[in-house]
Amino acid sequence: MIIRHMEPEDCGAIISAAPDWWGSTYASDMFSSWYIHHFRETCLVAEQGGDMIGFLMGFLSQTVPDEAYIRIVMVDPVARGQGVGRALYGNFFDRAAASGRTTIRCVTVPRKKDSIAFHTKLGFSIEPQEQELEGVPVCLNYDGRGGNRVMFKKLLVR
Incomplete structure (x- = not known):
């Protein structure tokens, strides 16, 4: 498994996966390329064999300088229980800490x-x-x- 920054080009795959991974309809303007562009450093994708198996979208608080916020995390149901969520969170924690959070x-x-x-x-x-x-x-x-x-x-x- 690799974890990388999310890119605006990932928007389509995220929108396609979200309803199945969430277990119900999930719509959010967060899944837009503009959101991903502006919060790229704290939006992450987990991949295995070139396929997206999870993602995390978060941001560093602009109001509270020592805080970061995880807005949403989704993991492919097939990949659950394999440490994908834990790896995404850990990577986000490292990025937040590196930014003084x-x-x-x-x-x-x-x-x-x-x-x-x-x-x-x-x-x-x-x-x-x-x-x-x-x-x-x-x-x-x-x-x-x-x-x-x-x-x-x-x-x-x-």
Whole structure:
């Protein structure tokens, strides 16, 4: 497996893979070539044998200079459990640390128990919230459209 920067030319493959890899319809303007162009250094593709098997899209916070944010990660269902997600996250952590970032943030939806378990295994802590759903702290209306999210934080060790 190799991990490389995402390129604007990867946009079509990502848009094609996203619904199958996500398990439902997933549409985002993040998958556009302009997003990839502007955040190339923190958008990553995992490949095996020349085929994309996963990707991560993140960015370095412009507002909080010691933080980086992972917006979305998807792994081909056939490649899950093979360390692809862990490798993508590790590469992102290294890039964030090299840019002076000490904190990584990301979110998932409360119903994705596998995602919650994955993030906690990687050393993320769940951010406390005033509300809980099914025993998990959640930020209600995180996206301004009624979507609830579990918010994670990881401190990078230097």
